[in-house]
Amino acid sequence: MSENQVYMFDFETSYNQFYIVGDRMDDAPNAGDENDDERLIVGKNALTVITESYGHIRGEIQILSKERTDLKLDDFDHIVEGGWVNESGKLELLNCPNSDVALSVKLTAGKYKVRIYTSGVEEDMEDDFESTDRYVIEVWPSTDLKLRVIKQIK
Numbered sequence: 001m002s003e004n005q006v007y008m009f010d011f012e013t014s015y016n017q018f019y020i021v022g023d024r025m026d027d028a029p030n031a032g033d034e035n036d037d038e039r040l041i042v043g044k045n046a047l048t049v050i051t052e053s054y055g056h057i058r059g060e061i062q063i064l065s066k067e068r069t070d071l072k073l074d075d076f077d078h079i080v081e082g083g084w085v086n087e088s089g090k091l092e093l094l095n096c097p098n099s100d101v102a103l104s105v106k107l108t109a110g111k112y113k114v115r116i117y118t119s120g121v122e123e124d125m126e127d128d129f130e131s132t133d134r135y136v137i138e139v140w141p142s143t144d145l146k147l148r149v150i151k152q153i154k
Contacts, residue, residue: 005063011102013057013095018102020047020114020137022088038149040080040116047084047114052121052133059135061093063105067113067140071150076136078153081115083145091139113142121153 011018022045041048051057071079086109093103120132 004065005105007061007063007103007105008059009061009093009103010056010058011093011095011100012055013051014054015096016051016054017048017096018051018057019092019094019096019099020049020084021045021092021094022086023090023092037152038080038147039078039118039153040082040114040147042082042084042145042147045085045087047082049116049135049137051135052118053131056131057095057102057135059137061091061103061105061137061139063091063107064138064140067142068115068138073151076117076119076151077121078118079115079150080148081113081150082147083142084112084114084139085145086110086112107139108141110141111143111145112139113144114139115150118153 036050039050086107089107089109091105091107092101095102115138117136120134
């Protein structure tokens with residue numbers, strides 16, 4: 001993986017969550033299980049992203065060759081990262097609860113770190129379905145699979 005790749009996404013989901021999986025959805029944890037405050041729940045083969053929006057999800061996913069170190073903390077409301085073992089060589093974003101594929105990207109099977117940046121969070125949203133939150137997801141090869149909150153939403 002030599003060049004960085006960027007993919008935009010825009011889809012509908014429910015229950016304030018969506019999933020990052022390989023090709024198996026069976027181990028995706030649900031919101032309310034654990035780590036809701038961190039806004040990322042790590043399962044065996046899947047990650048659950050806790051969202052502000054109950055419906056419309058938009059953003060981008062960046063497949064990187066290495067970790068980006070120039071974090072701009074002021075640009076985001078929340079930043080969290082966690083490890084993911086990808087056995088399939090595929091990355092898919094799935095909605096909830098139907099597990100419809102919103103985006104599919106080819107990867108090399110292996111261990112990855114996934115960092116999720118959340119911005120546009122409003123405390124008094126008038127419409128949960130059309131909220132202003134936006135997500136930037138970075139994925140790069142890594143053996144560090146620990147869950148870490150870099151910036152906590154206030």
